[in-house]
Amino acid sequence: MKTSLRTHTCGELNMQHLNEKVTLCGWIQKIRKLGGMTFIDLRDRYGITQLAFDAATQPELCQQIDSFGREWVIQVKGTVKERYSKNKNIPTGDIEIMADEITVLNESLTPPFTIEDESDGGDELRMRYRYLDLRRNPVKNNLLFRHKLSITIRNYMNHIGFVEIETPFLVGSTPEGARDFVVPSRLSHGEFFALPQSPQTFKQLLMVAGFDRYFQIVKCFRDEDLRADRQPEFTQVDCEMSFVTQEDVIQIFEGLLKHIFKEIKGIEVGDIERITWADAMKYYGSDKPDARFGMRFVELNDVLQHKEFKVFNQAELVVGIVAKGCASYTRKQLDGLTEFVKRPQVGASGLVYVQCHEDGTFKSSVDKFYDQADLQAVAKKANAEPGDLILIMAGPRVKTQVQMGALRLEMGDRLGLRKKGEYKLLWVVDFPLLEWDEETQRYYAMHHPFTAPKPEHEAILETKPGEVNANAYDIVINGTEVGGGSIRIHDKNLQKRMFKALGFTEEEAQKQFGFLMNAFQYGAPPHGGLALGFDRLCAILSDADSIRDFIAFPKNNAARDVMLNAPSTISDAQLKELGIKVSEWE
Ligand code: ASP
Numbered sequence: 320m321k322t323s324l325r326t327h328t329c330g331e332l333n334m335q336h337l338n339e340k341v342t343l344c345g346w347i348q349k350i351r352k353l354g355g356m357t358f359i360d361l362r363d364r365y366g367i368t369q370l371a372f373d374a375a376t377q378p379e380l381c382q383q384i385d386s387f388g389r390e391w392v393i394q395v396k397g398t399v400k401e402r403y404s405k406n407k408n409i410p411t412g413d414i415e416i417m418a419d420e421i422t423v424l425n426e427s428l429t430p431p432f433t434i435e436d437e438s439d440g441g442d443e444l445r446m447r448y449r450y451l452d453l454r455r456n457p458v459k460n461n462l463l464f465r466h467k468l469s470i471t472i473r474n475y476m477n478h479i480g481f482v483e484i485e486t487p488f489l490v491g492s493t494p495e496g497a498r499d500f501v502v503p504s505r506l507s508h509g510e511f512f513a514l515p516q517s518p519q520t521f522k523q524l525l526m527v528a529g530f531d532r533y534f535q536i537v538k539c540f541r542d543e544d545l546r547a548d549r550q551p552e553f554t555q556v557d558c559e560m561s562f563v564t565q566e567d568v569i570q571i572f573e574g575l576l577k578h579i580f581k582e583i584k585g586i587e588v589g590d591i592e593r594i595t596w597a598d599a600m601k602y603y604g605s606d607k608p609d610a611r612f613g614m615r616f617v618e619l620n621d622v623l624q625h626k627e628f629k630v631f632n633q634a635e636l637v638v639g640i641v642a643k644g645c646a647s648y649t650r651k652q653l654d655g656l657t658e659f660v661k662r663p664q665v666g667a668s669g670l671v672y673v674q675c676h677e678d679g680t681f682k683s684s685v686d687k688f689y690d691q692a693d694l695q696a697v698a699k700k701a702n703a704e705p706g707d708l709i710l711i712m713a714g715p716r717v718k719t720q721v722q723m724g725a726l727r728l729e730m731g732d733r734l735g736l737r738k739k740g741e742y743k744l745l746w747v748v749d750f751p752l753l754e755w756d757e758e759t760q761r762y763y764a765m766h767h768p769f770t771a772p773k774p775e776h777e778a779i780l781e782t783k784p785g786e787v788n789a790n791a792y793d794i795v796i797n798g799t800e801v802g803g804g805s806i807r808i809h810d811k812n813l814q815k816r817m818f819k820a821l822g823f824t825e826e827e828a829q830k831q832f833g834f835l836m837n838a839f840q841y842g843a844p845p846h847g848g849l850a851l852g853f854d855r856l857c858a859i860l861s862d863a864d865s866i867r868d869f870i871a872f873p874k875n876n877a878a879r880d881v882m883l884n885a886p887s888t889i890s891d892a893q894l895k896e897l898g899i900k901v902s903e904w905e
Contacts, residue, residue: 320365324394324424330366334413336399341416343368344394344424346454347387348434357381358415361395364459369402369415370395380421390427390434390451396420446881449872461869465857469536471582472556472853475575481534481558486521488514488538493831495768495821498542500551508898514540514552517850519767520835522559523807526846527838534558536853548799548855548866551878556856558804559848565790565806568847569593569746572794572802576744583860586742591794593746600717604724606750609798610743612736614640614727616720617701619711628688630669634713638723639673641701642730645708646674653684656710660726667722673697673709728798737797739862745795752776752789753820761822766791768821769814769835770805771847777813784820790847796859804849811839 320328325344332341348360348367355374360367374381387393397418406412432440434454445452452458473483492499492513499513515521517539525533535557542551560568573591580586592610599608602615619637631637642648648656653672660667673683673694681694689697703709710730712723731737752772753762762784764770772780776787790806808814814836818828829836854866867873875881894901 328365329361329363329368330410332368332399332411332414332416334401336414337401339399340396341399342394342396343370343416344392346427346434347389347391347393349389350384350387357384359384359387359393359395361393362454366411367409368411369406370397370418371400371415372418377419380418383421387423388427388429390430390454391423392425392427394422394424443875443881446873446875449882453871458868461857461861461863462871464861465853465869468579468583468857468860469853471579472536472575475578476534476558479532479571479574481532482530483535484525484530484533485535486515486518486525486537490515490521491831495764496541500540500542503897503899505897516541517555518557519769520832522557522848523769523835523843523846524838526559526561526809527841527843529561529844531561532559533848545874545876545878548858548864550854550866550870551874553866553870554853556802556851556853557848558850559846561844561846563806563845563847565748565792565847568804568806568849569748569792572804572849572851573746576794579856579860580742584742588742588744591744591746593748595749596747596751596788597749599747600720604720604722604727605798606747607793607795607798607800608724608745608747609728609731609737610745610795611738611741611797612731612734614642614730614736616640616723616727619697619700622693622696622700623689623711626688626693628685631713634715634719636716636719637711637713638719639697639701639709639711640723640727640730641703642708642710642734643704644706645730645734646676646706648672648674648708656726656729659729660712660722665722665725667712667719667726668714669712670726671711671713673703673711675703675705675707675709677705679705741797742859743797747793747795748791749773749788750791750793751785752780752787752791753784755785762820764817764821765789766803766805768817768832769807771808771813772817780816780820792849794849794851799855799859800852801855801859802849802851804847806845806847809839809843809845811836814839 326342329343329345343361345361345363348362351358357372357374359370361370372380372384395416395418397416399414400417402413402415430451431444431448432438434451436456438445438455489502489512492501492511496516502512502514504510504512518535518537522533537555537557538552539555540552543549577588580588596606599606604616616638619639623631623637657670659665660670671684673681675681675698681691683689683694697709701709710726712719750765752765752770754765756763766789770789770791772787773790780787793800793803795801808817854869857869858866
């Protein structure tokens with residue numbers, strides 16, 4: 320990393336360089352005085368090197384250093400010497416630089432928090448001074464990791480014939496999907512661009528254009544409420560291929576994921592298991608199951624609906640999970656679980672338990688209704704053994720499945736079954752094409768409106784829309800949806816029928832997606848693809864919870880950039896130029 324201002328970086332000198340004359344540049348991490356010696360830890364991206372100054376022979380230099388502070392930028396010339404007390408923890412720990420010249424390149428204010436691995440700065444403060452936060456090893460390393468992952472992906476995709484093509488950021492707004500970020504147009508007053516939620520339609524047009532294999536590591540924008548793994552702008556590895564079936568797409572991306580795990584983690588991922596959406600809901604109560612542990616659901620309707628217990632008798636679904644070795648849970652622990660499922664985030668009305676005691680007897684919270692033989696039948700059905708605890712919920716099918724899914728994850732956490740460093744990849748396939756929304760009384764595309772129904776279901780699109788499955792697939796890692804895609808509609812008439820099923824009038828469909836349907840008239844090949852959430856992938860491969868740590872300049876929980884103080888108001892002159900009147904909408 321030699322430049323005009325330095326011969327080496329702060330991370331590369333060792334015993335092989337003894338007695339070499341070197342010049343280093345960097346930031347002052349720390350200044351220490353020990354007897355007649357002054358030491359500076361000099362830091363750059365590559366590491367830390369110790370500089371040593373002797374007060375006896377270099378009084379002026381030592382005096383000069385007295386005025387220095389943390390994070391000053393200096394250039395040092397000196398000679399590489401062996402250290403007396405070595406630091407085995409860093410690669411440069413055997414040597415130090417006996418410095419004979421210092422140049423101050425820039426002074427620094429004292430930073431508002433410590434630039435250490437464990438900083439004393441709170442979240443908000445570190446976000447405001449993100450450029451200082453990025454000097455800290457953990458944050459810096461996250462971005463270096465992100466870079467490594469993106470290079471690994473680019474190289475692999477290039478190697479298998481994918482072409483990276485940029486698509487526009489100023490596009491038209493579409494009301495489907497999430498909310499758009501919109502951009503007013505100065506040249507066409509009263510009209511707006513939107514920032515793309517994904518390059519979906521463009522990548523399909525690139526297939527019509529004949530590019531055959533496209534990819535792009537690309538920013539996408541969605542104006543949604545934030546969570547730990549969501550940001551208003553995020554990055555996708557977006558891909559599309561022509562002349563493929565669902566199996567081809569799955570094979571290609573399974574190859575990519577295997578390659579990533581091998582290169583980045585040194586882990587051989589075997590063939591990735593597949594589960595249908597219906598089974599994922601049935602056995603895990605989630606379309607993104609954490610398959611690091613079992614605890615599959617068991618339907619108990621037939622063994623629990625024959626007594627006087629109304630809650631079960633009236634329920635569409637009675638479902639249980641077995642928590643291994645938890646029969647000894649105390650009253651307090653069991654109450655804790657009931658409280659958990661009753662939290663508004665889960666929303667269940669209650670929880671029934673059956674303790675399978677070691678002596679072969681059973682104790683349940685519904686002993687009033689069920690005798691030992693009943694409970695034994697439940698245990699048998701659920702495959703529970705002495706020492707196990709069966710947790711049971713009842714209610715409408717899907718709602719109860721989702722609630723039980725939350726409890727399953729909670730039990731997985733409590734029992735330490737969701738182990739860091741262990742990765743379970745899963746394809747979820749055969750998603751329903753459409754999803755009914757009670758509130759608006761219409762169907763929505765489960766994936767997006769361009770997803771193709773399974774060919775054998777095409778005929779019932781109008782008659783039984785709710786029963787149509789799609790050639791759509793998600794890739795899930797440890798319970799997080801890391802990506803998803805589908806085989807697309809490439810036939811104009813089928814696309815028209817799909818818009819109709821979604822409640823679009825022909826005019827609306829033409830206005831919003833006419834460009835795509837027009838393109839389909841000019842020889843659109845069969846095509847399909849997938850997009851991976853790049854930020855999420857970074858976080859998962861690093862066993863981290865938040866994607867924010869892997870984004871150089873992220874937004875905070877309120878979707879604000881606290882460093883820029885954005886969003887912010889703009890001047891009246893700017894508003895006028897854009898033809899925008901600010902009115903009071905409330
Ligand atoms: N564009 C889709 C998305 O953003 C992914 C795909 O279908 O390829 O989720």
